[in-house]
Amino acid sequence: MDALVLLGIVLLTSLPVSLYLYKLKNRMRDYNKSFNKLQTQAKELADNAPSFNDDTLMSRYLTDVLEVEDDILGLLRIAERAMVADAVSLFINEDSGLVCRLSSGRSGIVTTGDGLIYTVFRSGKTLLHYAESPGKDIRPGYLSDAEISTLLAVPVMELTTSLGVLCADSMRYRAFDQQDIGLMELVAREIAKILKRQRVYSQIQLSYRSLRILHEESAPLARSLELSALCERIVESAVRVSGGKVVLLLKKGRSYELFTKGAGYLNEKKVTSLKGTLLEMVHANRDPLYHPDVSGFRTRVLPFHFRGVKSVLALPLFHEAKVKGILTVFSEKKNAFNSMQINLLEILVNQASVSISNVLLHEEIKKMAFTDGLTGLFNHRHFKEKLTEEFRRSERFEDTLSLILTDIDHFKKVNDTYGHPVGDIVLKGVAGIISRTVRDIDIPARYGGEEFAILVVKTDAKGAKKIAERVRKNIKAHDFKVEGHLLKVTVSIGIASYPADVTSGDELVEKADQALYGAKKGGRDRTVLYGDLK
Template identity: 35%
Template sequence: MRRITHVAYTWLVIGLGAWVLARLFSFLDLDYGRHFLVFIVLGVAAEWLAVNFPHGQMSGGFALVLATFILFDAPAAAWTGALATLISQGILPRGNPLRTVFFNAAQHVLAVMAGNYVFHRLAGPAGDRFTVELAAGLLAFSGAYFLVNHLLVSLYVAPRRSLHPLHSWWDALRWDGFTCLFSIPTGLLMAFMYREAGLSGVILLFLPVLVIQFVLRLYVHMELANRELLALYYVARGLNQRLDVQEILDLVLKETRRVVSYHSGVIYLWSEEKRYLEARAAVGPFRDKLHKSVVFSGEGFTGWVVENGEPEIICDVREDPRVRHEPGLFQVLRSLMVVPISADTRRVGVLVIGDKRPFAFNENHLHTISVICGQAAVAIANTILMKRLEESANTDGLTGIYNHRYFTYRADVEYRRTRDAGLPLALIMLDVDNFKLINDRFGHVAGDAVLVELAGLLRDAVGEAGVVCRYGGEEFAVLLPGFDPAQAGTLAEELRRLVREHHFPVEGMPRQVRISLGVAVCPRDAVDVGTLVQRADQALYGAKKAGKDRVVLYEQLAELPR
């Protein structure tokens, strides 16, 4: 529906412009045809050197429009401007579709006529002796022209505005305002010079306009380049923070939109264990499906890019034989950009973004996104390395679960968190019954195998409900945030039965192992972490003393026989 409305609006403006031009033709004084031709040629030069940007263009051609209006009235200004636009953008094409060329010419005609209406309301016919009223009328003409021009163009580019995140309508208004600083006085001077020196004076005076326009082109390009650098700055600043891998990937997808708009995007990271790239972050309507996708190095176009290490742009999937039969995003989007994420010579992953428009991405986009991916690659590699170092420092070397050091840190964190939230914190301390006998009779290798098997059993049984740590020797600790005494006691009993019924695959010894467990809970049994550990240990000792292979809650100690 939005597209139909936009097409209808475009052709409505074109139709009105053509109708107005046809009505104005009879008012042209063709005796000045040679003069009109010179103004048209100068207008073509101004339009050809105009600074184009997504929401419009910046041109000094208004100086010619104003001069023509003063000298020959509105019909000449409308016709010369429209013909200059059609020739410069149509016959000498700038890459615009034909409907855009017609629209630009038509909106110029409507803007001139709007300015003409305002002018005659204030000052009377153009060409009168210079008076205050005439000056006010010319300023009103200029203001009305720019206002109508921006309104029509803004509505025309509105559907595509989100496709250019680095540019805004305010930019177009501000940059076009620069042209007012020299176009209006230059137009007045050109009209004066025409009356004093003829066409030669107009031509000589218009040359500086082209020079100024060229300088403004450099300024605009520099400002846009600075915005791309600013996007890179935001990425660098974000990556300097202490982020996990997922936060880095989300940041890359977010900041990429500062540079270029896209429909869908996904980042794959290399998995050393699985030996392929798996989707770790995705945005867009296909987010859920993309999260399930994988890429094998060297297979398909994306895998080839990863293997080759060079970024690639697919301008139009339907026209590029390399990807015409590729599955996934290549079947639903027209343009794609595939950028490897590499740190030094080590592959980290790959970014794939796509859009439904053909030719949505260019080399400037590719360069900037490649820099972003390079920054992200270093941050990801460093984060993974730091995570591995932290895991190594916090992991028990024998069993692979958390060690005593991590237990001390995590218990303090969970105690503060549950206390502030008004929740209980339970602790289960457990150890293997008669473990010294296992070591003495079957050897330390068998004893270590029992601990490894038991650690995996506890970790899988507790899952995300708690934190399982090796406290020391054959003793284990299970932190249970949010568990009250009854819940903690029930889980402890389940663990005891699970271990009792489990057959430990340790060669040379009986397949069954028994454990004893003690349970304490904050704030019922303790008011700090140190006391909580002490009370859980006392409950464990009570379970040992009461015959082993059982669960004892700290609150039950008084009921046990002494």
């Protein structure tokens, strides 16, 4: 008879648990459908998904715990009623140790750092513990406002890893027995499944969001065809991914141009050397480098000035197998960047390297179309385009504009005497002198044959003549080394200006050419202004 009664009690107490678990399994099927949908969306965003390790994902282990609190709390309350316990509580292991996540009958539970639940967590074994005698208290591992005479603690396990402890307590002496252990272990297994599914769901959400960021940031990089705009976009993308301060160093000649967002924390626009810094190591080894704390470094960390740097991540960018730049991400906090962010930045830098190579190739092709193959100056066609552009600008803003036309004296004699290869050397030498002599804002070009043109912006005839005379004198003083001999040449120069001499771009060329003819007629090796011919 007693056995039948006991069996009836067990069936009655197990029925609500079974019903709840049945509903829970249906809900988990819905979760699985959501997982599959998210995985499909993630795959559509990118074929090469970033690989995140378990350490990265564990940082988000219970970040979305509110979504499953109702499920777990429902299990705790059913167990409480079935066992006639004062409270059933779930303790989860976090960085600070065991923490009470949920409880069916208590609030504000504070763990003590030592006690029975810690023994269960470390051993991974179930423990049913009674007080030594009725009325005596036990040390459960957490503070309670009432005496605890019976405690049943079960580990919450995922494979061999202990996630936490499920604990039931009661003021009654010997309140629980062996049959209650089976119920608690069943509830602990279901809680472990919920936590695992939640972790997997968080993992898929994290991957999906990461891929979305990469998709949003990578697409504009692929479309950019202007180098400065591309570099600024790379910096903006890195800021979004990392949340830190970002500086892109792009190699130009022997120095590095600096790109950053806002520039409120950086005064320099370029650096001439990486020597003695962490970035020198990145450039030499051609590998990314991350230091979570550089505060103890005695050597200089960065080639530009920024105080209080703690975390530094540096990633090289490549063009034609050579280091073209270094993306530097840093923070005033230690351990500022996690492995997920580093993975994303590495993928972003790979895309950025491809985009930079595409832009440089585009600029090279454009340069070939705009420049003279021998001298490297703008060709005649592009010079005409720049003349039209600058003349319109001068008209609009009422600025002055001058044109210098230069012709190498007796150049046919050079070709006839020494041959065309020597003539090419002279042309290249003259072009180099012109480039080095004029201002950065001026526009030199090879006009045709042995003639060169220089658009001198925002300058009248008098100012243009000063520049032209420097060009003429520098060419005259230069020794061209040809087949063991020193060859010297001179140039004749004609100048016309807007608005003093002309009213159109074509007229500017025409009048400058007349002035050049006047210089030739006057004896060569001289500069003539069109205004002086009138």
